[in-house]
Amino acid sequence: MGVNSPQEILASPTMTENTEDTDENHHAEQLRATQQFIASLPHSKALGMRVISAGAGTAELAMEYDPRFVGDPESGVIHGGAVSALMDTCCGAAAMAHPDVKGVTATIDLRIDYMRPATPGQSIRAQATCYHVTRNVAFLRARAIDDDEERPVASATGTFTTGTGA
Amino acid sequence: MTRAKPEPVQVVKQRRDAALTSLVQGVPYIRFLGIEFDRRGDELTGVLPYAEHLIGNPGLPALHGGATAAFLEVTAIIGLSWSMLWDGVERGELDLAAMQAGDLPRLPKTIGFTVDYLRSGLPRDSYARARINRSGRRYASVHVEAWQDNRARPHAQATGHFLMPRKDG
Numbered sequence: 001m002g003v004n005s006p007q008e009i010l011a012s013p014t015m016t017e018n019t020e021d022t023d024e025n026h027h028a029e030q031l032r033a034t035q036q037f038i039a040s041l042p043h044s045k046a047l048g049m050r051v052i053s054a055g056a057g058t059a060e061l062a063m064e065y066d067p068r069f070v071g072d073p074e075s076g077v078i079h080g081g082a083v084s085a086l087m088d089t090c091c092g093a094a095a096m097a098h099p100d101v102k103g104v105t106a107t108i109d110l111r112i113d114y115m116r117p118a119t120p121g122q123s124i125r126a127q128a129t130c131y132h133v134t135r136n137v138a139f140l141r142a143r144a145i146d147d148d149e150e151r152p153v154a155s156a157t158g159t160f161t162t163g164t165g166a
Numbered sequence: 167m168t169r170a171k172p173e174p175v176q177v178v179k180q181r182r183d184a185a186l187t188s189l190v191q192g193v194p195y196i197r198f199l200g201i202e203f204d205r206r207g208d209e210l211t212g213v214l215p216y217a218e219h220l221i222g223n224p225g226l227p228a229l230h231g232g233a234t235a236a237f238l239e240v241t242a243i244i245g246l247s248w249s250m251l252w253d254g255v256e257r258g259e260l261d262l263a264a265m266q267a268g269d270l271p272r273l274p275k276t277i278g279f280t281v282d283y284l285r286s287g288l289p290r291d292s293y294a295r296a297r298i299n300r301s302g303r304r305y306a307s308v309h310v311e312a313w314q315d316n317r318a319r320p321h322a323q324a325t326g327h328f329l330m331p332r333k334d335g
Contacts, residue, residue, distance in 0.1 A: 043230035046219035070194040072273060079195035080276045081239045085232020089222075092231075106223075107231040111280040 030054045034093050044089045047082060057098035057130035061090040064123045076120035080154075083124060083144055084112055087156040090126035091140040095160045098130040101138055103163060108137065110158035118153045122146040128156075138162045181262065185255045186210075188265040189247055193240075193273075199233065201240050208252055212241035212294040212312075221289065229287030229321075234312060237294055238324040239279055242308040245296030246274045246328055272331030274306060279326040287321050290314055306330055 034054035038044050038061070047069070052060040063069075063086045071079025088110055095105045118124050128142035137159050144154040182205065190196055190203055199220070204211040214220070214237045222230025251271060254260040261269070294312040301307075306328045311320045 040224060041230060042219050042221040042224060043233050044222070047232075068194050068198045073192050073194065073268070073270060074272070079193070079236065079240075080279065081195060081199070081232070081236025084235035084239065084279070084281070085230065088230070088232040088235060104223075106228075106286070107281075107283045109280065109282045110231065110235065111278065113278045114276050117275075 027055060030056070030097055034059055034097055037093060037096060038089065041089065043085065047085055049086060049089055051093070052125065054093065054097050057094055057133075058128065059090050059093035059097055060125060060127045061086060061093065062123050062125045065121050070120075072117075075117065077117040078120075078124065080112070080114055083114070083118070083126075083154055084110070086124060086126045087112055087128070087142050087144060087154065088158070090128040091130075091142050091156065091158050092160060094128035094130045094142070095133075095138040095140060095162070098133055098138060100133045101130070101162045104161075105138065106161045108159040108161060110156060112154055112156045114154045115152055118144070118146050119148070124153060133162060136162055181258070182255055184262050185251060185260055185265065186248065188262075189251070189270065190244060192268065192270040195236070196240055196244075199236060199240070201237060203244060208248070210241075210245055210248055210295070212237060212244070212296075214292040214294070214312075216290050216292075226286060227289050229289070229292070231281070231283055234283070234287050234292070234322045235279070235281045235324070237292060238281060238310045238312055238322060239276060239326065241294040241312075242279075242296045242310045242324070242326050243274055243276070243328070245310075246298060246301070246306055246308060246330075247271065249298055249301065250274075250330075274328040274330050277305075277327040277329055279324060281322060281324040283322050285319065285321040288314055292321070293317075302330070303333075304330055 031054045035051045069078050069082040126144045132139040140158045142156040143152045202213045220233040221227050296310045299307045310324045312322045313320045
């Protein structure tokens with residue numbers, strides 16, 4: 001299936017000793033876990049994705065502009081497939097960052113609408129929110145933006161598996 | 167009744183393959199993913215040869231959902247473009263030299279694309295075929311399926327709507 005995570009990465013508690021259970025600590029921990037998750041995915045690494053932020057059921061990822069990712073040689077616009085990969089990874093990361101989601105997650109389906117071409121030369125950011133979780137399914141919403149944050153490049157909705165029954 | 171003598175098969179194949187190669191090689195992201203197209207007559211099969219950088223779960227291992235989505239979208243766009251170009255290629259009206267020099271036809275633009283992940287993508291080659299369900303002057307609707315070892319057991323499928331390039335350029 002789609003984005004997954006090796007279970008050991010999630011299972012390893014990071015820096016829980018001698019730290020108070022504050023929101024700030026929790027956020028830092030979430031960010032580290034998400035960064036570790038992204039770093040473990042060869043395809044996301046190949047696309048140069050990096051984590052900007054992560055919270056309870058949310059994630060923001062960035063992908064730099066790269067001429068190798070161009071889909072329309074005439075305009076230099078990034079291929080929709082690269083945006084899909086960013087959205088998929090970001091939704092997977094947000095699902096895993098949700099407190100009720102334990103272990104591996106995989107994409108069940110993902111729909112993307114392309115509202116406008118991303119501006120060539122600018123990095124693309126994806127922001128995903130896990131807005132509902134059941135025992136078996138996580139529901140995600142995401143958008144992709146470039147430097148002009150008011151006019152999103154794309155929006156996505158998706159469902160992901162939760163638990164170990166992927 | 168006389169009819170024109172059919173062109174030698176090599177000439178026809180050479181022209182079709184040259185057009186397809188320039189179309190596919192002209193898109194950087196298709197080269198980045200390593201996608202190829204196998205052509206039989208006018209039918210295209212996309213081929214995504216396995217590569218380590220396509221992996222999304224190193225534990226299983228499994229292909230990244232984003233790599234699979236991109237493969238399906240590329241197959242849909244090339245399939246649509248190929249159907250657009252076909253008549254021009256057959257009539258010998260397509261300017262192949264210009265195309266080989268990088269003057270590519272405008273590609274369809276994706277409006278919306280929905281991918282269903284049916285099975286885990288294994289670390290091996292994938293194949294995909296697109297079916298154009300509707301092709302109008304402005305909009306087209308395409309369904310794509312990708313499989314690995316068994317055609318009857320697809321690992322992913324997608325439906326997309328596309329905005330067609332204007333005929334007047």
